[in-house]
Amino acid sequence: MPEALTGLGVSPGRTAGPLYRMAAPPTLPDRVPTVTDREAEIALATKALSYVATVLDERASQVDGTAAEVLSTEAMMAADKTLADAVAAAVGEGRPAAWAITDAVAAQQETFASLGGYFAERAADLADIRDRAVAHLLDEPMPGLPAPGEPYVLAADDLSPADTALLDPASVLAIVTRRGGPTSHTAILARARGLPAVVGCADILSVTDGTAVSVDGTTGQVGPVDPAEVEAIRAEAAKEKERLASLTGPGRTADGHDVPLLLNVGGVGDLTEDAEGVGLFRTEFLFLDRTSAPGVDEQQRVYTELFAALGERKIVVRTLDAGADKPLPFLGLAEEDNPALGVRGLRVARVDRSVLTDQLTAIAGAAAATEAEVWVMAPMVATPAEAAEFAEAVRAAGLPVAGAMVEVPAAAMRANRLLEVVDFVSIGTNDLSQYTMAADRMNGDLADLLDPWQPAVLELVFNCADAGRAVGKSVGICGEAAGDPLLALVFAGMGITSLSMSAASVPAVRAALAAHTLAECERLAAVALDAPDAATARQRVADGAHT
Incomplete structure (x- = not known):
């Protein structure tokens, strides 16, 4: 490995160690047996x-x-x-x-x-x-992770959910894959475990097993390193991790500007004791693997358990984010040629209103039975009219705070009109990047276009923040980009009012905010918006944040 490789950093942190590649999957014999029975x-x-x-x-x-x-x-x-x-x-x-x-x-x-x-x-x-x-x-060995007998950097073409979900941070120091994008399972689960990760690193499988490498999950750099330096790099990384963990309290800048750091959760198991609240509660898990929708009583029991665990803290509930691109049999939706642009999210209510009505009834019942501050938002909102209709339904159910997710460029461009009819908006950077850049978010060959640092995406985020500031309403980020410590500075400088992420990302974001004043964040936001491309934006902000 004569020189450094570059991919897309999707889970922050730096480490070093010997690299080992994922074992190849089983191969079928050349001779095909004859089937007799x-x-x-x-x-x-x-x-x-x-x-x-x-x-x-x-x-x-x-x-x-x-x-x-x-x-x-x-x-x-x-x-x-x-x-x-x-x-x-x-x-x-x-x-x-x-x-x-x-x-x-x-x-x-x-x-x-x-x-x-x-x-x-x-x-x-x-x-x-x-x-x-x-x-x-x-009767061949089951595909899985290498076991070199020492902590290592895992290299793979891509990782399956089964492998990524059970990674042991005591053995795997970092993950580098040839394919994958910022919203792949590798990226999401690596962030949840606090493992540095780089995806879309084209030549990583050409690196010989045992080669000592350093991995930077923020910049996406993977480079050769002197084996004698590995322990020092890991010791420095461990010291930094301890420092970050020692920082507590709410998210705020060095001069005291509050930027609440919330969690993206799928259930009670994702909560942490020190969480300021929940910025995205994904309700889909309750609807998966079913032939009929869960009833109001069942939903209310599940929601009540989570709301009660939060006490008086805020929770933002996203109504069912499913449809043609996330098929659920009981919805009875027709197949579509392009489901990512079809009936999904809030649009499902056009076909079956009862799914939304029942869910809002259950959320309202759980809210009434607990002390949590419950906000509700709809996914896949495209127009102010859709937002207004949803807000009316939320309030009719007895819930006081209604919002809309901004995932569609049309919603971002008309954020000021959305905020005339809803109480808040929350930006889903994953889908917003996909739709803005016309790039499938799971296409590893397009990972550079899906980078949330793309100036076009940042301009849409700024437009939303500016609209919220004008009317004094909340504009949050609940996409995975919120967990990037450098992007968090940019978002704070734009006027974003809260950041929601996986629990493992909170310490680094909290530390980044605490080290910079609001004025410095505003300067970094201007730098990012002025950059000609994503790579330049990231590098200029990184340089500016460390000066």
Whole structure:
């Protein structure tokens, strides 16, 4: 490794250690066996997929929060009847079990990739299901993480949710992948574990196992390092981590300007004792893997548990973010050629109003039974009229604070009009980047376009902040970009009123804010907005923040 490599930093932190690559997935023998008993072969394939689903469910039970949701979803895919039927059809054409599963998965991956959005994100899950089932059928070692017997930097083409969810921070120092984007499972779960991570690093698999490297999850730099320097780099990183952990209290700048640091959660397991509140409660987990919508009573019980755990702190509840790109059978939605641009989020209410009405009723019941400060917002809002209709529904349910997510450029451009009819807006930087840059957020080849540092995305964020400042209403960030310590400074300088992120990201963001005055943040925001591209914006802000 003669020189440094560059990818997209998606989970901050710096470390160093020997690099080891993920083991290659199982390969099918060149000779394809002849199928003599098709029923028996179908039974073998069915048992293999059932085994994979069981293993994934067991792994899901060993973790909580986002990791559990991700693993449960993959287990559901392994047990899906559509996949089983496709495998049976392939066996019917004379393909042995392992080959039939490989063929069926390849066909589904192609379909998912063409649909984009949520479906494209599932392509990596399908590959993991295939590899595990094939390894089981061929009696080969199950694909998984290397075990070199020392802490190491993990390099991979991409990581499956099953592998990422159970990473042991005591063994894995950092993650570097050839593919993936800022919203991939690798990025999200690495941030949740506080592991530095770089994705979209094109030549990382050409690095020889055992090579000593340094990894910077903020800048995306992966470079060779003298093995004698590894311990010193790790000691410095550990010292910095301890320093960050020792900082407590609310988020605020050096001169006392408050920027509340909130959490993105999927349930009680994602909460921390010192959290200032919740800026994004993802309610989808309650609706997954079901043939009918959960009733009002069931929803209310779940919401009440979370609200009660927060005491009097604020929680922003996002209503169901599902639809054509995140299919739920009970919604009964038609297939779409481009589901990422179709009926999803708030638009589902156009087809079935009862899902939204029941959810608001349950949220209102839970709010009345607890002391939490409950705000409610809708995903995928595009127009002021949609925002106004949603706000009316929220207030009719007895909830006093209604908001809209800004994920669509049209909403960002008309943020001033949205804020005439709602009480707050919250910016989802993941989708806003995807729609602004016309780049599928799971396409690793477009990771540079999906970078939240893109000046066009930052201009839309600034427009929202400016609109909120003009009327004195809250404008928060609940996308993963909020957990970037440098971007947090830029957002604060723009006038963003709160930042919501995974719990592991809070210490570094708190420390960054505490080290800079509001005036300095405003200067850095101007620097970022004036930059010609994302890489330059990041570098100029990094230079300015350390001067």
